[in-house]
Amino acid sequence: MARTVDIAREIKVEANREAPAWLAWLDLACATAAALLWVFVPELGAYPLILASVPVAIRLLLTGRLSRRTPFDVPLGLFLITAGLAVWSAYDREAAWAKFWLIAGGILLYYALANATVLGKARAWLPAFLGAMLAVYFVITNDWGFYPADSAALTLLGETLQSLAPAVAGPRLNPNEVGGILAMLLPFAAWATWDAWRMFRARTGRPLVSMIGVTAGGLTVVITLLGLIMTGSRGAWLALGVGLYAGGTWLVAGRLAGQRLGRRLWVWISLLVLGAFLAVLAILILDRMGLWGTGLFDSASLAARAAWYRYMLLLVKDYVYIGAGLDNFLMLYASYALLLHVGY
Numbered sequence: 001m002a003r004t005v006d007i008a009r010e011i012k013v014e015a016n017r018e019a020p021a022w023l024a025w026l027d028l029a030c031a032t033a034a035a036l037l038w039v040f041v042p043e044l045g046a047y048p049l050i051l052a053s054v055p056v057a058i059r060l061l062l063t064g065r066l067s068r069r070t071p072f073d074v075p076l077g078l079f080l081i082t083a084g085l086a087v088w089s090a091y092d093r094e095a096a097w098a099k100f101w102l103i104a105g106g107i108l109l110y111y112a113l114a115n116a117t118v119l120g121k122a123r124a125w126l127p128a129f130l131g132a133m134l135a136v137y138f139v140i141t142n143d144w145g146f147y148p149a150d151s152a153a154l155t156l157l158g159e160t161l162q163s164l165a166p167a168v169a170g171p172r173l174n175p176n177e178v179g180g181i182l183a184m185l186l187p188f189a190a191w192a193t194w195d196a197w198r199m200f201r202a203r204t205g206r207p208l209v210s211m212i213g214v215t216a217g218g219l220t221v222v223i224t225l226l227g228l229i230m231t232g233s234r235g236a237w238l239a240l241g242v243g244l245y246a247g248g249t250w251l252v253a254g255r256l257a258g259q260r261l262g263r264r265l266w267v268w269i270s271l272l273v274l275g276a277f278l279a280v281l282a283i284l285i286l287d288r289m290g291l292w293g294t295g296l297f298d299s300a301s302l303a304a305r306a307a308w309y310r311y312m313l314l315l316v317k318d319y320v321y322i323g324a325g326l327d328n329f330l331m332l333y334a335s336y337a338l339l340l341h342v343g344y
Contacts, residue, residue, distance in 0.1 A: 031105070067114070076110070091325055092327070113126065124191055128189035175233055193221055314336065
């Protein structure tokens with residue numbers, strides 16, 4: 001009985017130490033601003049850390065802790081250490097530092113979201129809006145002549161939208177980079193929209209707020225999905241499909257296996273193996289029908305990727321311990337593997 005009382009007291013103390021909602025919003029705003037500064041003005045170096053440290057200092061004063069502990073603290077710490085080593089080992093330190101601060105910005109965003117538990121489901125809206133904003137940025141800044149979409153109609157749409165928007169100064173992102181980020185953020189927008197629709201249908205809370213949430217969420221889904229389609233990134237679609245299938249089969253395995261974790265794992269693994277088998281079977285059928293060399297299954301593209309990996313083994317052999325430096329692959333690969341004096 002005494003132990004139960006002690007645990008209850010500890011929970012109450014922890015609840016009282018929870019940061020207020022305004023601090024969570026401030027943390028998210030500062031972390032997002034710092035990350036965007038590193039994207040658009042990488043020469044600022046460590047200065048955006050001053051902005052990001054303001055809510056951290058306030059949290060330390062109010063709660064006595066710098067951040068909420070998460071299961072990924074140790075992996076992220078090791079990741080940041082190895083990123084620092086990759087700056088030290090880089091030939092081009094300026095490019096390496098710019099990439100390092102992007103990694104730091106991502107970690108700041110992660111902890112800002114982890115510390116925003118007081119906001120509840122509202123946390124899903126930040127990555128949802130970031131996805132829509134990135135999709136718009138990609139469309140109005142992409143070089144559609146150099147990076148056309150998969151169809152002439154989509155390329156024309158991109159050029160038309162770009163002509164209607166004002167010129168934007170900032171980094172030009174590779175469509176594959178944008179596609180990977182949009183594929184990661186699209187499920188957040190979809191979940192936020194579904195949750196707002198569920199609340200609207202259930203008539204819980206304020207109907208007007210729920211309807212605004214449905215409208216805003218639907219727009220983020222449409223904009224993010226259109227941006228993902230226009231990137232033409234096959235790897236992004238593949239990653240999104242595999243991720244959704246893995247998550248969906250985990251839920252199905254829970255329904256089939258009940259509360260027994262061991263049985264659920266076996267059911268889940270069986271469903272993953274079945275999905276992989278069906279995917280290989282579909283590829284073989286498409287190859288038999290003569291469709292392997294078009295669209296998603298481009299044999300020439302696959303052969304080019306295989307050649308890249310073969311050449312990269314040469315780099316791995318000589319840089320196996322510390323790598324070649326953050327964002328230093330372009331020139332190193334060109335000069336070391338292809339014997340070219342320009343980046344490739």
